[in-house]
Amino acid sequence: MKLGTFSSVLALASCTLAAPGTVKPLLKRNPSGSFSLVAYSLESSAIDIFYSDGIAYAGDSSKWTYGSVTTDVTFVIQDAEMITTATTSGVTLDSDTLFYIRPTADEVLPVGFTGNGVVTPSDAVSTNFIFYGTYLMWEYDDGSLSDSFRAKETNVTGVYELYYDFSNLYPSGYEIPVVKSSS
Template sequence: MKPFIFAMVLSFLSRATAAPAGNELEKRDSTSFKLVAYGVASSYIDIFFSDGLAYAGDASLWEAEGNVVTDVTFLMENTELNTTATPSASKLDPSTLFYIRPVADKVLPVGFTKNGVDTPSDAVTNNFIFYGTYLMWEEASGTLTSSFRLLPMNVSGIYQLYFDYSNLYPSGYEIPVIKSVNV
């Protein structure tokens, strides 16, 4: 796909103006899934937990950088993304939730609640939905947003996940598509 067409598609998906009609919005069933990022590598890369924040890439490459680093799976409960560590030897607090920070004119880190890390007061853990397999967040107005960004870290192939609520498109960030895949 040509870069400008890909950018147009991402722009559309990042900020839809209204919820699609009919049954196009899917409720996840009660099975676990992974969140992955497409568009920055030759294949998708997994979203993982590190010290309360969300990263993408191979968690084993990041282990020396964080105190608690683990792959995670998700379970959709109502409109929240409940998070479980994998393998089961890794521990996360019960009811650990995935969050975004939808603050105007800021690009802010995405993370996880609990686990000995303070959750920011502007963190939002609900109103997540899936359009097919695409992760979206629904504002109170009904607007769907999916403005995730990845910032390359000092370890090759590892990115920190951010949410760009105002579609600022800051330089230095990659623009992924965040999707679910079955485990």
């Protein structure tokens, strides 16, 4: 049985090697219209990414009582920027609120949002976001992609602060979520 499986894999690999150029590249696909972001692998099911005082969290926003402005959010991607809109009743974000990461070498830094009277870090980048299927990626200037989101559980069970890892070291204490779009 194992030999048969190995032979099948070997035959498939030789076909792939023998026919370069027949493998189609993955297509970039940005969601159309409004969508939410969710994080997988932190809980038993996907959890929503939400806004609180300019920082991105994953979990149930109603459990997070520490922010002065906390809201569920939706996004629209336009010109590789993720424009953010509040969806919680009675909460409004600035119309130019953008999702950002901080691509600083050898650092694991919080993910956040611009605007709304919150100071945006000088190394924050709100451009070059794309999707491969439903997976959120960040594109380097050379065209390579990164999806190095990390998360740490807060003092509220089931609520995680979202980070981006440019250390390439997989530091301990962080979980590794998969961040995807969800219509």
